[in-house]
Amino acid sequence: MHRGAFTPGRAFVYAVVCLIAAAYLLPFAVVALNSLRTAEEIAQTSMIGWPQSWAFGNYAIAWDKFCVAQTCSGIQPYMANSALVTIPATIISTLLGAVAGYAVSLWRFPGDRWIYGIITIGIFLPQQMRLLPWTIVLRETALTNTLTGLVLIHTIQGLSFTTLFCRNYYVAIPQELMRAARIDGAGFFRIFWRIVLPLSPPILIVTVIWQFTHIWNEFLYGVTFTTGQQQPVTAALISLTAAVADVPQHGVQSAAVMIAALPTLLVYLFGGRYFVRGLTAGAVK
């Protein structure tokens, strides 16, 4: 049964797979097409249809002119907010997670198993159990309704995942390598810098992609702890698409959805392999 032998059975398999693939593509394809149709055209037909005249202007309006709750700045400031939260939180949580994962996997110290066990609780503890404490912490540190507050939350909460990913990767480094390095007089940082970090690129890519996707797509903290012009794009998108104007604006709203989805889709397109590895690594724990 080699690849390509064509029988009625295989034709059936192809037909079914392609049909399902079309169904998976459809919802996003509809949004993509609508982002290029005018509101009038959508109103006259339906959300599902091929653009009759390509309304590229929808993107310009969605980017910096569309009005949400009396502010007509488009989606652009919210995209900036999301970037300003996601990029620092991703970098810091990945670096700290790499060091923490290195410490618990290769340096035995009293209580290391306990502390690692507690950190992995963060993988499943619902966000709802942390909402009230974060409210208090942000208020006490005067970080309510700031992007710094969101960076703080995502950095600390991300540590559970980043530590887990890196720890599971580093435990495979042979202890003999560690012992040899220590006999040579190398300390904690030197070993990390010279031995562990050069072995790390694959897991660091997985971790960065995982963190970036999750923080960019996160909604609950954004909507709880920020309002108005400080909101990340997921939170703003809800008010934007729910905005009831005199005339429906489905074309422009679709363009806004496309813009908001673009960063994580690009990451997926270029780093899909690592993205999937992160998904399964989180599952196998």
Add this chain to the structure above:
Amino acid sequence: MSTRPATLDTMRRLPEYLVIWVPLLLAAGHLISFALWTIWVSFTPSTLVPVTGWVGLRNYNAVLATRNWNIAFDNLLLFGTAFVLLSLLMGLGLAILLDQRIRGENVLRSIFLYPLALSFVVTGTAWSWLLNPGIGIQKLVNNLGWTSFRFDWLIDRDMAIWTIVIAAVWQSSGFAMALFLAGLRSVDADLVKAAQIDGAGPLRIYRRVILPVLWPITVTVVVIQLQFAITTFDLVRALTGGGPGIATQLPALVVYDFMFQRGLLGRGAAAAVLMLLTLLAVLLPYWAWRYVQHRRASRA
């Protein structure tokens, strides 16, 4: 080494201790203290601000008596079951199809997995347009000439929860597919061949060789998808907003409602703890099962 004073050694290694312990303690400490603090608040009479005091189970009784929570929990049972079963079936079906050595497997796999890279807000918004009878699929079919066609679950109290199921299955069945496909690929081809030579029929091969590989994956997928179902929030906010009325409430929305819309922190915390208990009802048996599996594997 021993001649050097211990304090000097500690001083020299201070940066190392700081780098090890500060992130570890932040990560572990915030989880423990946050969880304990929320549990404590659930036993206090807190409303707009947290206050001390002890009211026993009063908040829990109050939450359990609300229509909101009961609808949310019934919805969770229906949504959780339907979502997990459908995404298992979809995931397994797709994995088996993709495992038939077909052309373009990489492209197809990417198509089934891309929804996982989208935020639930995007997914919910896209589906809210498709399922909106005034502009979506129903309108399209009506325009094509079948004017009596109805597909209005989004505004139907009894069926609205199924719109959440559809969107959730669309978004995350690729995850089940990825795990099942990895499992199928790990089935030892030589073992299958050997069984065939021994004259084992397909059913026997399936039961003895393939099922033992897929069965633990199924458990893992079920647990992870249930965990997602129990904490679902964004998708509902974007797709139905919990409506029509409160027909598509889920526990996470009830928690949010108590805490930040009604300012009843004690009750919100109690609802959050109830969510955690629901989650533990799934996770504790899973951990026990994994522990047994692990023991059995290390003994073998």
